Amino acid sequence: MTPTSFEELALAAPLKRALAEQNYTIPSPIQAQSIPILLEGRDLIGIAQTGTGKTAAFSLPILDALHKTPRRPLRRSARVLVLTPTRELATQISQSFDTYGKHLRFSKTLIFGGVGKNPQVRAIKNGVDVLVACPGRLLDHMNEGDVDLSGIEYFVLDEVDRMLDMGFLRDVKKIVAALPQKKQSLFFSATLAPAIKELAHKILHNPASVSIAPEKTTAEKVAQTVCFIDKESKKDLLFQHLKDQQGKGLTIIFSRTKHGANKLCKSINSHGFEAEAIHGNRSQPQRERTLEKFKKGALPILVATDVAARGVDVKDVTLVINIDIPNEAEAYVHRIGRTGRAGATGHAVSYCSPEEHEFFMDIEKLIQQKIPVDFDHPYHHEELASLHARGIRSSESTRDNGGNKRPGGGGGGGGGRGRQAGGGRRQQDHTNGGGSNQGRTRASSGGQRQRRRTR
Numbered sequence: 378m379t380p381t382s383f384e385e386l387a388l389a390a391p392l393k394r395a396l397a398e399q400n401y402t403i404p405s406p407i408q409a410q411s412i413p414i415l416l417e418g419r420d421l422i423g424i425a426q427t428g429t430g431k432t433a434a435f436s437l438p439i440l441d442a443l444h445k446t447p448r449r450p451l452r453r454s455a456r457v458l459v460l461t462p463t464r465e466l467a468t469q470i471s472q473s474f475d476t477y478g479k480h481l482r483f484s485k486t487l488i489f490g491g492v493g494k495n496p497q498v499r500a501i502k503n504g505v506d507v508l509v510a511c512p513g514r515l516l517d518h519m520n521e522g523d524v525d526l527s528g529i530e531y532f533v534l535d536e537v538d539r540m541l542d543m544g545f546l547r548d549v550k551k552i553v554a555a556l557p558q559k560k561q562s563l564f565f566s567a568t569l570a571p572a573i574k575e576l577a578h579k580i581l582h583n584p585a586s587v588s589i590a591p592e593k594t595t596a597e598k599v600a601q602t603v604c605f606i607d608k609e610s611k612k613d614l615l616f617q618h619l620k621d622q623q624g625k626g627l628t629i630i631f632s633r634t635k636h637g638a639n640k641l642c643k644s645i646n647s648h649g650f651e652a653e654a655i656h657g658n659r660s661q662p663q664r665e666r667t668l669e670k671f672k673k674g675a676l677p678i679l680v681a682t683d684v685a686a687r688g689v690d691v692k693d694v695t696l697v698i699n700i701d702i703p704n705e706a707e708a709y710v711h712r713i714g715r716t717g718r719a720g721a722t723g724h725a726v727s728y729c730s731p732e733e734h735e736f737f738m739d740i741e742k743l744i745q746q747k748i749p750v751d752f753d754h755p756y757h758h759e760e761l762a763s764l765h766a767r768g769i770r771s772s773e774s775t776r777d778n779g780g781n782k783r784p785g786g787g788g789g790g791g792g793g794r795g796r797q798a799g800g801g802r803r804q805q806d807h808t809n810g811g812g813s814n815q816g817r818t819r820a821s822s823g824g825q826r827q828r829r830r831t832r
């Protein structure tokens with residue numbers, strides 16, 4: 378039977394005490410299903426994304442095992458290896474081990490790029506219990522003979538889908554090849570595409586599988602709206618939204634490029650708002666300082682790129698603004714997952730210009746949801762809204778890859794600025810304090826009809 382409280386789980390008392398201190402009483406579904414399996418020592422494949430509580434799902438049973446079978450780790454090695462794609466995720470996981478293992482004695486170190494190698498070499502020289510690492514830098518250390526994986530007893534491969542998206546497959550395979558045969562392996566991914574399945578089969582032995590949150594779960598939890606708008610007006614709308622959001626919680630603004638994030642951040646600051654950017658061009662200490670400030674609530678606005686924001690887990694984010702539409706639909710789900718964390722609700726608003734319309738349509742297809750349109754702002758692009766409502770791609774849509782302009786499907790045109798075509802029905806928006814100008818939104822029923830026919 379699935380446990381309904383942490384008390385029912387066979388976890389060591391010091392772990393339960395740490396959980397109680399965190400006010401965790403009920404295991405999340407991934408925890409309730411995975412922890413008993415992992416405590417039995419079985420391999421696991423978990424289909425779950427960040428925000429489901431999967432970090433505790435794997436770190437609790439691992440800490441439990443370390444506690445129950447204390448052993449000195451081998452030199453230059455570790456007993457546990459957690460492999461994760463980004464520095465932010467690695468830091469987050471490391472912090473979770475500290476939080477849950479607060480009343481246990483264990484050693485731990487982090488290995489990722491962008492910082493000096495020598496302190497990492499020194500930290501693992503005598504062996505550690507837990508090593509949390511990103512693939513590229515770990516492989517460098519292995520090649521230089523500074524890290525040896527022969528002591529690994531527990532191996533966690535986290536966010537495998539992201540790992541593959543980021544081109545880490547070869548590195549991951551090399552790392553896996555260096556692990557001992559006898560170990561317990563845990564494999565987590567948000568999706569189970571064929572390449573991921575194949576990798577899982579290579580790594581895991583007779584795994585139990587647990588599937589929790591299909592990507593759309595987060596999308597359902599977060600109140601979403603789209604503002605159809607011209608590219609040139611986006612900043613003005615942003616300032617209006619930021620003004621309305623003041624005092625209502627933390628905001629993350631997503632920008633597709635590092636350069637865009639920087640420019641935007643400067644522009645926001647010059648309008649009297651306090652914002653800082655995190656992206657790959659900033660040094661690790663700078664990123665950490667910014668994140669820490671944001672988490673503490675001392676910084677109200679964070680401007681981020683997709684990669685930099687992976688693993689950012691801040692409970693009080695009530696508003697996510699997509700100043701541009703990501704060209705990969707899955708990135709949208711990850712972006713909006715930065716709000717609505719751990720059962721809380723949040724609001725995500727996306728600014729879509731005619732050039733981005735095609736990407737936006739991809740997103741609605743992926744999440745199988747029609748995102749309500751916020752037409753109640755001064756920059757509303759009625760022509761685009763009208764096309765969208767009728768399921769017609771804007772003829773201005775472009776694809777980034779190759780820069781090929783795609784002609785509008787289905788003839789485009791029509792609509793014109795003015796009343797929205799498609800018999801739009803006014804709808805009370807599901808804002809929850811995070812948003813601002815989202816008082817009323819309208820999802821065109823005509824559009825929904827059209828969509829159903831075309832899907």
Ligand code: AMP
Binds near residue numbers: 401428430432692
């Ligand atoms: P994760 O999916 O591991 O990134 O966790 C998402 C968030 O949920 C983190 O802020 C955790 O601290 C929180 N969390 C994890 N498990 C629980 C739980 N059982 N009860 C309450 N919060 C939790």
